[in-house]
Amino acid sequence: MQAIAPEPIELHGAEAGLTPRRMVGIGLVVGLITIYGLAMIGGTMKAAQGNLVHLAPQTFYALLTLHGAGMISVVVLLTAVAHWYFLRNLLKLRVEVLLFSVVATVWGLLAAGAAVLGGGFGPGWTFLYPLPFIGTTWPAWSTGLFFIGVLFVGIGFAIFLLDILAGVIREYGGILQGLAFDTFFPKLRRPGKEVAPPTVIAATMVALDGLLTVAAGTVLVVALLARWASPTFPIDPLWIKNLTFFFGHTIANLTIYLSAGVIYAVLPAYTGRPWNTNKIYTLSWATSLLFVPWAWPHHLYMDFVQAPWLQLFGEASTYIATIPSAVVTIFGALLLVYRSNMRWRIGSVFFMAGLLGWLVGGIAAMLDATIPFNDVLHNTLWVPAHFHTYLLGGVFLFVIGFASYFVGEKAPPRAIVKVWEWLFFIGLVGFLLMFYAGGIDGVPRREATPPTPGPQLAAIATGFVVILLLGMTALLIEIWMRARRHAITGEGEGL
Amino acid sequence: MIAGKQLIILVLDIALSAIVIVAFAWVVASTRRPTAQSAVQSGGYRLRRSWGWFYGVLLAGAFTATIWSIPYAWAQPAQGSSDPLVVHVVAHQFSFTMPQRLPADRLIKFVVTSSDVNHGFGIYDPQGRLLGQVQAMPDYSNVFYFTFRQPGTYTIRCMELCGVGHSDMFQKLAIYPTQTGSSAASLPGE
Numbered sequence: 001m002q003a004i005a006p007e008p009i010e011l012h013g014a015e016a017g018l019t020p021r022r023m024v025g026i027g028l029v030v031g032l033i034t035i036y037g038l039a040m041i042g043g044t045m046k047a048a049q050g051n052l053v054h055l056a057p058q059t060f061y062a063l064l065t066l067h068g069a070g071m072i073s074v075v076v077l078l079t080a081v082a083h084w085y086f087l088r089n090l091l092k093l094r095v096e097v098l099l100f101s102v103v104a105t106v107w108g109l110l111a112a113g114a115a116v117l118g119g120g121f122g123p124g125w126t127f128l129y130p131l132p133f134i135g136t137t138w139p140a141w142s143t144g145l146f147f148i149g150v151l152f153v154g155i156g157f158a159i160f161l162l163d164i165l166a167g168v169i170r171e172y173g174g175i176l177q178g179l180a181f182d183t184f185f186p187k188l189r190r191p192g193k194e195v196a197p198p199t200v201i202a203a204t205m206v207a208l209d210g211l212l213t214v215a216a217g218t219v220l221v222v223a224l225l226a227r228w229a230s231p232t233f234p235i236d237p238l239w240i241k242n243l244t245f246f247f248g249h250t251i252a253n254l255t256i257y258l259s260a261g262v263i264y265a266v267l268p269a270y271t272g273r274p275w276n277t278n279k280i281y282t283l284s285w286a287t288s289l290l291f292v293p294w295a296w297p298h299h300l301y302m303d304f305v306q307a308p309w310l311q312l313f314g315e316a317s318t319y320i321a322t323i324p325s326a327v328v329t330i331f332g333a334l335l336l337v338y339r340s341n342m343r344w345r346i347g348s349v350f351f352m353a354g355l356l357g358w359l360v361g362g363i364a365a366m367l368d369a370t371i372p373f374n375d376v377l378h379n380t381l382w383v384p385a386h387f388h389t390y391l392l393g394g395v396f397l398f399v400i401g402f403a404s405y406f407v408g409e410k411a412p413p414r415a416i417v418k419v420w421e422w423l424f425f426i427g428l429v430g431f432l433l434m435f436y437a438g439g440i441d442g443v444p445r446r447e448a449t450p451p452t453p454g455p456q457l458a459a460i461a462t463g464f465v466v467i468l469l470l471g472m473t474a475l476l477i478e479i480w481m482r483a484r485r486h487a488i489t490g491e492g493e494g495l
Numbered sequence: 496m497i498a499g500k501q502l503i504i505l506v507l508d509i510a511l512s513a514i515v516i517v518a519f520a521w522v523v524a525s526t527r528r529p530t531a532q533s534a535v536q537s538g539g540y541r542l543r544r545s546w547g548w549f550y551g552v553l554l555a556g557a558f559t560a561t562i563w564s565i566p567y568a569w570a571q572p573a574q575g576s577s578d579p580l581v582v583h584v585v586a587h588q589f590s591f592t593m594p595q596r597l598p599a600d601r602l603i604k605f606v607v608t609s610s611d612v613n614h615g616f617g618i619y620d621p622q623g624r625l626l627g628q629v630q631a632m633p634d635y636s637n638v639f640y641f642t643f644r645q646p647g648t649y650t651i652r653c654m655e656l657c658g659v660g661h662s663d664m665f666q667k668l669a670i671y672p673t674q675t676g677s678s679a680a681s682l683p684g685e
Contacts, residue, residue, distance in 0.1 A: 057659045122659075123656065123658075124656045128613050128656075130611070130613075131656070131657065134588070134612050134658075135611060135612065135659075237633050237635065273532045280543075300630075302615070302630045302654075303630045303632060303635075304629055304630075304638055305636070315561065319554040323551065327547040331543050334519070335539040335543070337523070338522050338526075339525045339528055339529055342526040342529075352523065367507060370557065370561050371561055371562075371565045372500070372561050372566070373503075373504055375629075376501055376504070376627065378615075378628060378654065379655060380625065380654075436508075440504065441497075442619060442623065444615075444654050446656040446661065448661070450662065451623070
């Protein structure tokens with residue numbers, strides 16, 4: 001058993017060159033600025049749906065595409081950077097590799113952004129074949145450029161994951177040890193080595209499933225590029241729909257598992273209690289490793305020609321994939337916090353709120369992934385309701401929590417910070433509730449001009465977006481000012 | 496007015512979310528009475544074991560319950576013997592080729608496909624409640640059984656982003672009482 005006590009990193013920003021801390025800081029700043037821009041786009045779309053501003057449909061769908069593709073890419077980037085920050089203490093990882101990943105992602109985002117803003121590419125971030133090629137309102141070059149951008153993001157993520165896997169093998173002797181199977185088979189363990197901590201187990205799982213996902217995404221995008229270059233290139237719509245959702249669902253889902261690696265590292269710091277690895281964690285992460293990639297068929301429940309066993313297996317896998325989160329990681333987090341001497345800071349508040357968002361979003365996701373319910377929820381606003389709950393109300397809160405932890409939280413926050421937190425959470429909850437209300441009312445998602453009561457709900461949601469952005473702006477300024485102050489005083493990460 | 500499946504979903508979602516929120520609030524409040532980890536750990540592990548079993552049984556029960564009520568034709572063989580009215584639907588950017596009138600209280604076998612991109616085929620009742628849906632995919636036909644219980648003006652709406660005119664892809668469907676309607680053979684669009 002090994003406790004993952006977070007070791008303070010000795011670097012405080014005064015060093016020359018690309019230090020790990022500086023690299024993580026750059027990743028955070030780039031990611032958060034991008035998120036800010038994409039959130040403004042999201043708010044503009046809500047205002048347009050609420051008839052508060054006018055957007056032509058082709059502009060709306062182009063912005064929708066940029067918002068979705070950009071958010072997924074940047075959330076992967078941010079959670080990867082945050083996870084890397086702690087892995088750096090546990091594995092021998094190269095800062096140059098992280099730099100490469102960040103640069104590749106940024107290039108990918110710029111290419112996708114140019115395709116959308118310059119060309120008006122707008123089939124949604126899932127670019128479901130054959131929509132990118134039929135009845136288009138955008139030039140062909142933007143289609144190709146967008147897919148090349150997606151390839152760049154995939155390459156960046158793959159290199160990042162390969163470096164983690166290499167680090168795990170170097171440090172622990174193999175992938176099985178990275179998944180802590182030596183808790184069951186001690187002979188696997190290297191002499192003098194302790195079992196991998198939960199942060200490493202999470203990284204190993206994400207690396208394996210992530211590489212599988214990137215491989216699928218590469219096949220998908222290369223097939224679409226072939227179709228782009230040669231209109232007669234044959235593609236089966238059902239086959240590519242499966243591939244699209246295998247890629248899309250899994251990549252979005254993995255951000256929560258990247259976040260889990262961060263949670264394992266920071267909660268012990270806030271609670272003053274160690275978080276240990278044991279056989280339960282080994283089983284839990286092995287379950288996630290096996291079943292998370294099998295959840296994608298729940299996106300195709302309404303494709304009745306899909307093989308029956310896949311539909312049922314998709315539901316079962318979705319259910320099974322929730323067990324490790326609900327029974328081990330989130331329960332473990334609550335147990336760690338229960339009656340602990342928790343130091344309440346921006347970071348700890350956001351980590352706890354993020355865990356709650358993960359669970360509440362997960363409940364809504366499971367209801368949607370239940371076949372008899374899916375026929376009244378599929379492609380309604382219930383879908384963005386649940387994924388905004390666990391991405392915006394879960395993963396993004398972990399990112400803000402990490403940013404606050406990263407710049408240092410030795411002193412309790414100023415009293416005014418509570419106001420910013422309340423603004424942020426009121427805006428967040430109100431915004432999400434409008435999505436859920438639309439979903440239960442059957443309002444379809446991805447509508448430039450949704451049917452009633454879509455516009456009314458969108459108009460109210462726009463107000464909540466403004467409140468959310470106000471709170472978010474104030475919190476990020478607060479964290480930024482603290483970072484500047486600590487850069488001067490030399491005070492760094494931690495509590 | 497929320498009713499039917501939507502009401503069940505809403506009640507389940509609110510109830511389960513409320514339980515989770517209360518549990519979180521309880522844990523957060525407990526940090527006002529800090530104690531050693533060793534004092535709570537063994538009890539926590541016991542609770543985790545019970546919670547794990549309970550959750551596993553709950554999921555197994557939910558899965559078992561749901562496989563008896565899935566909407567696929569292969570899962571409902573009785574529908575095949577009810578002499579359904581076969582209705583072909585072809586979705587296009589941005590309309591449906593299909594009958595504009597159909598009878599109530601008659602099992603209808605929708606055979607749904609697309610001539611271009613992926614679309615959705617969602618059925619909304621006269622009050623605007625979504626009753627069911629199926630995807631319309633090029634090169635494939637999805638078979639979807641449905642019975643309109645009440646006469647009235649229903650709406651068929653695309654449920655999948657299909658291009659710049661997606662929001663305009665909806666049309667009305669008149670459902671007439673069975674005794675006053677025309678025969679299946681006379682329905683247009685079949």
